[in-house]
Amino acid sequence: MKKFRCTVCNYIYDENKEIKKFSELPVDWTCPVCNASKSAFVSIVEEGREKPKERTTVSDVLVAQMAEWGIKYVFGIPGTSALGIVNAIRKNEKLKYIQVRHEQTAAFMASAYGKLTGHIAACLTVAGPGATNLATGLYDAKLDHSPVLALTGLVKRQLIGPGSFQEIDQHSFFEPICVFNKTLMSEEQTITLITLAIKHALIERGVSHISVPNDLQKLPYDADIVPMEGRITNRNISPCQPLIRKAASIIDKARKPVIIAGFGAMGQGAELIKLAQKVTSPIVTTFRGKGVIDEANPLYVGSHGTIGSTAASKLVRQSDLLIVVGSSFSDMTQIPMKQIIQIDIDPMMISKNYPVEVGLWGNSAEILPRLTNAVKEKKDEVHLAEITELKKQWIDLLRREADSSRKPIRPQYIIEVLNNKIASDAIISLDVGENGWWFGRNFWMKHTQKMVMSGYLASMGTGLPGAMAAQLAYPKNQVVCITGDGGFSMVMGDFLTAIKYQLPVKVFVFNNKQLGMIMQEQKVEHYPNWQTELHNCDFAEYANNCGGIGIKVTDPRELNGAVDKALSSEKAVVVDVDTDPRRFV
Numbered sequence: 327m328k329k330f331r332c333t334v335c336n337y338i339y340d341e342n343k344e345i346k347k348f349s350e351l352p353v354d355w356t357c358p359v360c361n362a363s364k365s366a367f368v369s370i371v372e373e374g375r376e377k378p379k380e381r382t383t384v385s386d387v388l389v390a391q392m393a394e395w396g397i398k399y400v401f402g403i404p405g406t407s408a409l410g411i412v413n414a415i416r417k418n419e420k421l422k423y424i425q426v427r428h429e430q431t432a433a434f435m436a437s438a439y440g441k442l443t444g445h446i447a448a449c450l451t452v453a454g455p456g457a458t459n460l461a462t463g464l465y466d467a468k469l470d471h472s473p474v475l476a477l478t479g480l481v482k483r484q485l486i487g488p489g490s491f492q493e494i495d496q497h498s499f500f501e502p503i504c505v506f507n508k509t510l511m512s513e514e515q516t517i518t519l520i521t522l523a524i525k526h527a528l529i530e531r532g533v534s535h536i537s538v539p540n541d542l543q544k545l546p547y548d549a550d551i552v553p554m555e556g557r558i559t560n561r562n563i564s565p566c567q568p569l570i571r572k573a574a575s576i577i578d579k580a581r582k583p584v585i586i587a588g589f590g591a592m593g594q595g596a597e598l599i600k601l602a603q604k605v606t607s608p609i610v611t612t613f614r615g616k617g618v619i620d621e622a623n624p625l626y627v628g629s630h631g632t633i634g635s636t637a638a639s640k641l642v643r644q645s646d647l648l649i650v651v652g653s654s655f656s657d658m659t660q661i662p663m664k665q666i667i668q669i670d671i672d673p674m675m676i677s678k679n680y681p682v683e684v685g686l687w688g689n690s691a692e693i694l695p696r697l698t699n700a701v702k703e704k705k706d707e708v709h710l711a712e713i714t715e716l717k718k719q720w721i722d723l724l725r726r727e728a729d730s731s732r733k734p735i736r737p738q739y740i741i742e743v744l745n746n747k748i749a750s751d752a753i754i755s756l757d758v759g760e761n762g763w764w765f766g767r768n769f770w771m772k773h774t775q776k777m778v779m780s781g782y783l784a785s786m787g788t789g790l791p792g793a794m795a796a797q798l799a800y801p802k803n804q805v806v807c808i809t810g811d812g813g814f815s816m817v818m819g820d821f822l823t824a825i826k827y828q829l830p831v832k833v834f835v836f837n838n839k840q841l842g843m844i845m846q847e848q849k850v851e852h853y854p855n856w857q858t859e860l861h862n863c864d865f866a867e868y869a870n871n872c873g874g875i876g877i878k879v880t881d882p883r884e885l886n887g888a889v890d891k892a893l894s895s896e897k898a899v900v901v902d903v904d905t906d907p908r909r910f911v
Contacts, residue, residue, distance in 0.1 A: 330367040332357045333380050333544070339367060360409070366544045381546040385414035387516050388538070393420035394551045395524045397448055397475065399439065399798060400424070401432035405452030407479030407492065410543025412450070424798070424827060427819040429456050433463020433476070434791035434817075438755065438778045440472035443799050446527050448475040453537075454492030457499065462785055464503050464533050469782035470589075470614075471531035471672075475523055476500070482541040483511065496537045505532035510539070513547040525558055561671060564692035573667045573684040574700035577605055580647035582709060586630065586661060587619070588612040589781070590652020590671060590690060595619035595773045597694035598651065604698060606706040607649070608713045610638040612659045614781045615652070617771040627717050631659040633766035636723070637716035651690050655679045656782065669693050724768050727910075734906040735882045737761070737836055741768040744834065747889050749804040750774050753796040755831075757789030757809035760842030760907070765808055776800075787816035793831040794824055804893065807833040811862050812841045814900075818868065824898040825873045832892045833900045835865050838907035846909055869900035879903045 330339040337359040355364045368381065389411065392400075401424045404412045415423045426432045432449040439447040449464075451457055457478040467474040481490045500507045506526035508519050523534035577583055585607050587598055595618050602609050608627045611618055619626055628635025630642055642648070642662065651669045655661055655678050666682040668675075669690050676685035686693050728742040741764050748754070750772050756762050756779040771777065778796060780788040789809035797805040814835050824831050836842075841858040848855050866876030875897050879888045885903070892899040 332360065332362050333366050333368055333383075361540075362544050363541055365546060382548045383410060383414065383543065384510075384513050384516055384538075384545050384547045385410040385543045386417070387547055387549050387551070388510075388520050389414040389418050389421060390551050391517055391520045392448065392475070392524070393418055395521065395554045397446055397524070398422060399436075400448045400450050400477075401426055401435045402450035403427075403429060403432070403452075403456065405456055405479065407453040407481060407540045408450055408456075408477070408538075408543075409479075410540070411477060411479070411538060414543075415450075422798075424794075424823070426823050428817065429459035430463050430787070431791045431817055431820045431823070433460040433474070434466065434785075434788050435463075435795040436474045436476075437463055437467035437470065437472045438788070438792035438795040439799055440467060440474055441470060441778050442753070442776060442796055444473070446473040446475055446524060447795070448477060450477045452479045452492065453481055453496065453540075454494050457494065457496050457537075461499075461503065462783075463791075464500075464535075466780050466783045466785055466788065467533050468503050470780070473527040473531055474533045475527055476504075476533060476535040478535065478537050479543070480509065480537040480539045483539045484541075486539070500533075500535040503533050504535045505530040506534040508535075509537045510542060513542070513545055516547065517549050517552060521552060521557065528558065529561070562689050562692055563671075564688040564696065565686045567696075569684060569686060570693070570696050570700050573686060573697060574702075576647065576665070576667060576683050577649065577697075578702045578704070580605075580645075580665075582641075582645050583607045583647040583649055584642050584645040585609045586612070586642070586648055586650045586653055587615045588651065588653030588659075589614035590654075591615060591618050592652070593618075594651070594690050594694055597691070597698065599623060599625065601649075601694060601698045601701070605701055605704050606709055608638075608641050610634075610642060612653050612656070613766045614777075614779065616766065616769075617773060617775055617777050620773040621770040622772070624714060624717070627713060628720060629766055630661065631656075633763055634660075635720045635767075637713075637720040640716060641713065651694070654782070669697075728768075730882050732906065733880075733882065734838070734904045735879070735885065736906055737764040737838075738768055739882060740834070740836065740885065740903055740905065741765060743885050743889055744806070744808070745769055747886075747893060748775075748806055749893075752776075752804040752806055753778070753793075753800055755779070755789050755792030755796055755805065755807045757807070757813035758784045758786045758843075759810040759813050759836075760838065760846070760909075761808050761810040761813070761836040763843065764836075786810075786813040789813055790817045790820055790824070790831070790833060793833065794820070794827075794829050797824075797829040797831050805829075805831045806893075807831055809833060809835055810842065811835055811837040811839065811860055811865070814865065815860070815862070818865070821869065821874065821898065821900065822872050829898060830896055831898050832895070833869075833898070834889075834892075835900060835902050836905040837862065837865065837902050838905040840907040842907045845907060865900050865902040869898070869902075872898075874898040874900065877901045
């Protein structure tokens, strides 16, 4: 008795029970269960015999090529128009699929993974609403230059255009977000488009997107998987020696240079310190640059800008030269117009806001050692003493603010406790809001710690997804999420994702029952405080109900013990801390 099996949904078609023979069915006949095309069926010669080996499909080739080029994680929610790709991921042992509760979380996780590692992760959703739900997380990746691959299902090719179920103009929708944006329309394009997508995302540090029509995903196709070697260049570029000498000459003439390090200087802390020591320069960071060096270093004086220290502000104001490394000159960083030497991997960032004396286009890992070798040694003990005193005054101020007796608990005290207890190699995922403001201002990072945040987009809700991505990327490290009640409640459904995949993230919720940042902004702009109050659940009980650990803290005397308990747990934890919404009392 002849039978045929759908390789997509495993529906068995028995030709003896049908009027027509299978071979005589129309070419456009589809599976009555999953709508797969006729070509998706394979023959089962006889009842009871072993089923034939499944044919390789477009999706199988696509996924295999992704794995070959280093993609390890795919974040998403399975759905009708992406089932072919989902099934291919299921069969590929090199890829790990993480099912989330909202597509926004998938995109935020992929973005955070790229920021932390420099490597590419993927997010996968269905056509229409799944695709649109990716937008916020993908814009975060776009603005913070994080490599991400977005894959979306699409309606069948013959249905594109007239307005089919869940059909939107996905190409136009993703065009402003992406550095590479294509629709896969034939089997033969598979290898070319997926390798180009990964290449663009890595080299241009942005989002690549490919839509794959539902019918095409399931078509039989086989192709040789191509290796990455020989197909992608490195980014170790460096300027010519005359430009290095010109920059060194300007530094030699400066009396009070200041180094400003941004996110683009990450990994170059040792080289920054060598340069700073040689020319007696303080080191200031941007917010995203926190952690580029150990902030206990005597030459580090804090961040600059809206969360900046008084020491950083004064030294930058008094400087006669700024050496800016890997900073995008955000309006929040507030770098003033001065004599500037700028180092950046992106040539469009050089002279972005002001003309510079020397623009050194290239990789800071290549440029900083050459610049340090070229400058003359210049020891200034008087200036060094001034740097030391200004930093001491700033630290004394922060210590006075961290009042451990006040209720509701002061955010400065929470940061002080976390500062003392978080592991020296912890990964910290920071949400947007008052919690982030206090962290940027009051937390002193070690160079062995890493921080991930939503920089330019400054999107609330990134803390938890960032922490989960960090725990996947660094499974042996302690991962801490610092968030507010507003940001956490936007994505709290995905705390279940942390439980499901046994990701022991430690979530500290600054629960001030307010959109605290907005409350402060209303005050600054002389508006009445309105519509910032939040009606919250018990976040600790919620964590317990999810299968994690929930800890509620209302008294400052309980905080040290609660933090110790959370950090020592092997499960995901939410510490719900009642926090004062007022900045300064």
